[in-house]
Structures are given as C-alpha cells and as structure tokens.
Amino acid sequence: MIRTFQQHILRPTRLLNGLWDFITDPDNIGIHEGWASKFPEGSRKHVVPSCWNNELGTYEYIGAAWYRTYFDNVQETNIRLVFEGILHHADVYVDGKHIGYHFGGFTQFSVLLPELAQGKHELVIRVDNTVDWQTLPTDIADWHSYGGIIRSVELQELPDVYIDSMKIDYQLKDDSADIQLHIVLHSLSKGDCQVEVNAFTEGLSLSSSHVDIAAGQAVSLTLRGSLEKIRRWDVGEPELYTFTVQAGEDDLIDRTGFRTVEVQGSDILLNGKKLYLQGVNRHEEHPEWGFAFPPKLMLKDLDILTDMGCNIVRGSHYPQSQFWIDLLDEHGMLLWSEIPMWGCFMSKETLGSPIFIERGIKMLDEMISRDYHHPSIIFWGAHNEIDTRTEEALELTKAFVGKIRSMDSSRLVTYATMHPEQDIVLSYFDVIGINKYYGWYEGSVDGFSSMLENYYIHAEKHGAGGKPVIMSEFGAAGIFGDSGWEPRLFSEDYQADVVTRALKIFRDDPRIAGTLIWHFADIRVDVRSDRPYFRDRARSFNNKGLLSEYRKPKLAYRVVKAIYRSDLLDR
Structure with missing residues (x-):
C-alpha cells in the first residue's frame, strides 16, 4: 500500500x-x-x-x-x-x-x-x-x-493526456474557504488534443474547462471555487476533504484538511488557538523490517502515541512514508517533517559543498511537493544539529529556508540546534528547536535552566528574541529490563528520572511552546568496530526510546504518559 x-x-x-x-x-x-x-x-x-x-x-x-x-x-x-x-x-x-x-x-x-x-x-x-x-x-x-x-513500487498506465500533478491551495475566512486547484497536464500524443477538466469535492464542483494541449507538451491551469461552512482540521478532530480531478480519460484524487498555523509572539497558534506541543521523536524503523515499516505496525505506533497523550510526532530524521502521514491526518496527530540531514559530526567542508547543498534543496523540493496537502504537517525542518556557529551553516540555511518558503507559505519553518548559546542562524526560522542532553552527555539535568537563560539572552542579540522555542530533543538511555533500587546510568530508573526532571523545568517555563522527547522506541545504529562513533550505544542500539525496539514500554514511558495526560496541563 x-x-x-x-x-x-x-x-x-x-x-x-x-x-x-x-x-x-x-x-x-x-x-x-x-x-x-x-x-x-x-x-x-x-x-x-x-x-x-x-x-x-x-x-x-x-x-x-x-x-x-x-x-x-x-x-x-x-x-x-x-x-x-x-x-x-x-x-x-x-x-x-x-x-x-x-x-x-x-x-x-x-x-x-x-x-x-x-x-x-x-x-x-x-x-x-x-x-x-x-x-x-x-x-x-x-x-x-x-x-x-x-x-512500494507502483506501475501506472497513462492515457495520452494525463494529470501530472494537482496542488490544492486555499485561504480561510471564518467558516469559508477560497480554493485554487493548480493542475498540470502532460501530453504524450503525436497530435494536438483537447480535454475537458473537472474537479469536485464535498459540496463543491469546480468550474470545468476545455484545455488545448499541443503534441508532446504540458499545460498548467487553475480551477477556483469557494466552500462554505467548512469543518476545520484540528488536533483530535481530523476533518478531511477529498478532491478529485478528471481530465479526459485520467483522474487524480488527493485529500487535505483546512486549518491555519501561525506564530504570535512566543506562541504557536493552530486555527487561532494557542497550541502546546507534547510529543516524541520517532524513527520509522524496526529491527525486523528496518525502514521498510509495515502498515500494521504504523497503526500500533499511532495507538501508542495516542495512549501516551502526544499531539505531535517528529519524523526523525527523514521524510516518512505517505501511508504513515495519511494515518496522522486521519487521527488528528501533528507532524514535524524534515530531510535526512543529521549533522552532529558534519564538517565545514560538507556544509559548504555545492553538491551537498544541491542535494538538500532537491530533497526539500521532493518532500514538500509530495506532502504539501497533509494537514498534519505544521513544520518543515531544514536541518538537524549542524554546526550553526559557522558561516558555512549560515549560507546553507539561507538556501534551504529560501527554498522552503518559496514552495510553501502556509507552514512554519524550523530546525534543531545543538548550539543554542552560540547559534548564528536563529533569525531565519519561525520556531527554534533545541537539542540538549543534560543528564546524559553533559552535566546534570539542572543544566537546562542556565542553558535556557543564556539562550534567551543570545536570541535577543540575534534577532530571535521571543520566538517560540521547542525542546526538540532531550532524554537519556535506559536499557529495557534494567531496573533496580536506584537510578543508575543506563537503567530504566535513571532514564525516567532524567525525563521527569527535564519536563518539570520545561513545563514551568512559559517561553517554551512544547517538548519532543528523544525518542519513541530504541533503534538500531551504525556501530562498527573500525570506527570511533557511537561506541556508547549498548547492544548497537540507541537505547533512549521510551519503548524497546519491540514496542515494550519502559518506566519512562509510564511517567511520560502520566505527565502528558495529566490534568495539570490545561492549555
């Protein structure tokens, strides 16, 4: 599928x-x-x-x-x-x-x-x-x-004139939506053709048009219409509209949901209402299937996310399958979508490489083009943990953010920084994600408080004062089944203690708009005997999951569920 x-x-x-x-x-x-x-x-x-x-x-x-x-x-x-x-x-x-x-x-x-x-x-x-x-x-x-x-690999049989793409744009005012369907037709015919184009959705039939297409050419057209008394897509209220375009002997069907997402001061607004994000980072990975993740397990993962009290999941660190995003659309779960740009050890030479930048821009284009209609996606992520203290990162950021904004003005642009107190690219983003692991890679959990105060001062100096902040990664490793009388390193007890204390700091800070724990379930990592990287990954797994790789809950899962679902969070 x-x-x-x-x-x-x-x-x-x-x-x-x-x-x-x-x-x-x-x-x-x-x-x-x-x-x-x-x-x-x-x-x-x-x-x-x-x-x-x-x-x-x-x-x-x-x-x-x-x-x-x-x-x-x-x-x-x-x-x-x-x-x-x-x-x-x-x-x-x-x-x-x-x-x-x-x-x-x-x-x-x-x-x-x-x-x-x-x-x-x-x-x-x-x-x-x-x-x-x-x-x-x-x-x-x-x-x-x-x-x-x-x-999946799909074979399609195309008529001589076929629909290459459909893009649904809309503007909302109260309970009405002005809709534009941008359609591209391609001709494989040896002669000139004329086709009739129609489009419809629930309660609306868009104006049909006869389109002339020269042999072997493409043509673009826009159909317009308005919908009244629309039902808005929202968290837990997944209202979806199906659009069908027919052109001669061909058709194309896609869905979207009507909603707005914007920033107001340090707040993120969905449909004009303040949104506090609580979720996790999730790899689309399993030890038996790798990245070829089966639909049955997607449904189980979604049930687990819902049970935990999440309203958002981050697609770490690459575009997720369309089937998964469809499920998020259908269940009212938000998504942060990004390209596979994990940069913790990335050199300045890589960040400045023309072919590297070109590949990144192409991936952004392919991701946004494919997933433009999914209402669950509220963030496009530009990059993760690159060295944003450097001029190379600044120039790359300008190119990537410029590409995103040229393709989509309806969503927010974000990224995850591991250098929040020295970062020089803050001003280019709508929302700032901070990845820090106090209590694991550095210091104690209490280090989050001073780091955040330093970040806020730094952000003011770099034109990002007051922007929404998401704690986009934090946590600690806990090996499933390793528990005892005290919170030892790598134990479930230690992991649960770190996450609990960190969440208390973040939820007490009114300037933070949400938390994304690292991470959903343990994942296999690239540990090799001939390389020094990731040698702290016991079992050759990143063990920071709230669940084991087989989706068995750790202690941290239960404490996060209690916090995320608590009545104390009435936002």
Whole structure:
C-alpha cells in the first residue's frame, strides 16, 4: 500500500511488490558486465519492499545490489513506474535500457515509458546504499545505514493526456474557504488534443474547462471555487476533504484538511488557538523490517502515541512514508517533517559543498511537493544539529529556508540546534528547536535552566528574541529490563528520572511552546568496530526510546504518559 485511500479510479494501477530476484555486487562489477540486460546466476529471492540489512548474509552489507522483476502489458501503452523509496542511489533499467537515476532514499521518484510495447518486460534496479561526506545522510549518522527498496513500487498506465500533478491551495475566512486547484497536464500524443477538466469535492464542483494541449507538451491551469461552512482540521478532530480531478480519460484524487498555523509572539497558534506541543521523536524503523515499516505496525505506533497523550510526532530524521502521514491526518496527530540531514559530526567542508547543498534543496523540493496537502504537517525542518556557529551553516540555511518558503507559505519553518548559546542562524526560522542532553552527555539535568537563560539572552542579540522555542530533543538511555533500587546510568530508573526532571523545568517555563522527547522506541545504529562513533550505544542500539525496539514500554514511558495526560496541563 502507498496511501490509505485510492488515488485513481480511471487510471489503471498495480503494485509490483513481492518476490524479486536479488544479488549483491560487492566488487561493483555489475555495470561493466552488463547485469542490467543479463542478470547473473546465483541470485536469490528478496521481498520488495524490505531492507537487505535485516536478512541473513547481508546484515551489515554496504554497497551495490541488483533487483529484477517482470511486468506485462496487455497492449501497447504509456507506463509510469513510481518508486516510493530506494536507499540511496537507484539506477532503473527496463529491457536492458537505462531509464533513470535518483539519489535520496526517502522521497518518491518516477520514470516514464511512453508507448511501451505489448508483452513481458524486465525491470532491473541497481541499488547502492553507500554514503559519503557529500550525501544526505552522510556516512556518519545516528541510525543504521540500511539498503534496499524500502517502499512500494507502483506501475501506472497513462492515457495520452494525463494529470501530472494537482496542488490544492486555499485561504480561510471564518467558516469559508477560497480554493485554487493548480493542475498540470502532460501530453504524450503525436497530435494536438483537447480535454475537458473537472474537479469536485464535498459540496463543491469546480468550474470545468476545455484545455488545448499541443503534441508532446504540458499545460498548467487553475480551477477556483469557494466552500462554505467548512469543518476545520484540528488536533483530535481530523476533518478531511477529498478532491478529485478528471481530465479526459485520467483522474487524480488527493485529500487535505483546512486549518491555519501561525506564530504570535512566543506562541504557536493552530486555527487561532494557542497550541502546546507534547510529543516524541520517532524513527520509522524496526529491527525486523528496518525502514521498510509495515502498515500494521504504523497503526500500533499511532495507538501508542495516542495512549501516551502526544499531539505531535517528529519524523526523525527523514521524510516518512505517505501511508504513515495519511494515518496522522486521519487521527488528528501533528507532524514535524524534515530531510535526512543529521549533522552532529558534519564538517565545514560538507556544509559548504555545492553538491551537498544541491542535494538538500532537491530533497526539500521532493518532500514538500509530495506532502504539501497533509494537514498534519505544521513544520518543515531544514536541518538537524549542524554546526550553526559557522558561516558555512549560515549560507546553507539561507538556501534551504529560501527554498522552503518559496514552495510553501502556509507552514512554519524550523530546525534543531545543538548550539543554542552560540547559534548564528536563529533569525531565519519561525520556531527554534533545541537539542540538549543534560543528564546524559553533559552535566546534570539542572543544566537546562542556565542553558535556557543564556539562550534567551543570545536570541535577543540575534534577532530571535521571543520566538517560540521547542525542546526538540532531550532524554537519556535506559536499557529495557534494567531496573533496580536506584537510578543508575543506563537503567530504566535513571532514564525516567532524567525525563521527569527535564519536563518539570520545561513545563514551568512559559517561553517554551512544547517538548519532543528523544525518542519513541530504541533503534538500531551504525556501530562498527573500525570506527570511533557511537561506541556508547549498548547492544548497537540507541537505547533512549521510551519503548524497546519491540514496542515494550519502559518506566519512562509510564511517567511520560502520566505527565502528558495529566490534568495539570490545561492549555
């Protein structure tokens, strides 16, 4: 499944998920030996979607691997192949011909095959999960470097004139919404065409239009209308509207929810009401599935978040699957969405690299384009824990924030800083996220109080005084099942004590707009014997989860639930 709802009725689609042929290429000889047209012997079956680092024999494999499957056309037709997520480099071949390349494991891409002949066709994909100092993520990131086709592959049959995209914009006034549907049509026809375009949603049929399209060209148009007595999307009140566009023989269906999000002083307002955020950071990861996270477990995670009393979750540290975000839309749970830019050990050379910046801007474009309609997303995150004391970070921030604001003015732009008392990029953001681990990596929990006072003074000097602040990461490791009579390091008792004391400090500070605990559940990390990084990660896991990797609650989960759901928080 890609979405929780059907996006096409007229357009034939089918998933190519299932058993594919799979073989690793540790010596990187596949391109030279022509594996795209002559798949080598010795392959085995591999499930798509999945991660190869969850399988016997490839548990720690980093490098290239090749996948193969087949699909049939009952007649000559236009085919689009949509790939929801491939970690990280993907080369696509159809019938031995190279069709396209994409970098970025967490965003969608597609390839087009016009007038593909009737019959059986071979689809081969070379996947490479190698990362370096100029990739996003870089080769040093605080999660495991999984590889594979991690999300669904979809085949779409397109008519000669098809709907390439639909963008829903709206302006709210009281209980009415002025709506603009921006539609892009593409023609694969050899001759000029005319199609009728219609759009409708609940209680509104937008004006139809006959559109002329020259052979092989694209055309953009905007349909406008107004909806009265709208129901606003809100936390716990997930009012959604489904929009359907039809153009000739094609259709496209998407959803949105009407709501506003803005900043007023140090407050974040949702639909004009002050919002206090309480949530966690969550990796879309599991020790049995890696990043190929199954829908059943998504529902369980959402139930756990709701049980805990969360109203927001941070998508750490990459765009999450569309199915997950659909679920958040449907349950009234907020989301902070960001690109995979974890920068704790990132060098100035990386921050200043043109190809690195270019890749980041492309990922922002793909994330925002794909997820623009989700009402649950209230923050776009630009980066996480880069060295925001440097001029390189400042220039990168200008580029990233400029890109976000050029694409979307309806949401707030944020980031997470690990240098709140020296940060020089504060003024570029609507909301400031602070990542600090007093009680774990530095000092005692009481250090949060002096750090915050220093931050507020620093923020005033850098044009960010009074901006909303979110404690976007804090916490401590607690190994599941390790408990005793006292709060020892790595025990569940110590973790619960750190989180409880930190939450007390933050909730007593009226200038803080919310808390996001690090993190939801324990995750596998990239611990290697030949590298010095993350050697404090017992079991090769980041053990700061409120739950174990198998979603068993620790003591910290229970204390956070009591705090988040307490009657003391009546905001």
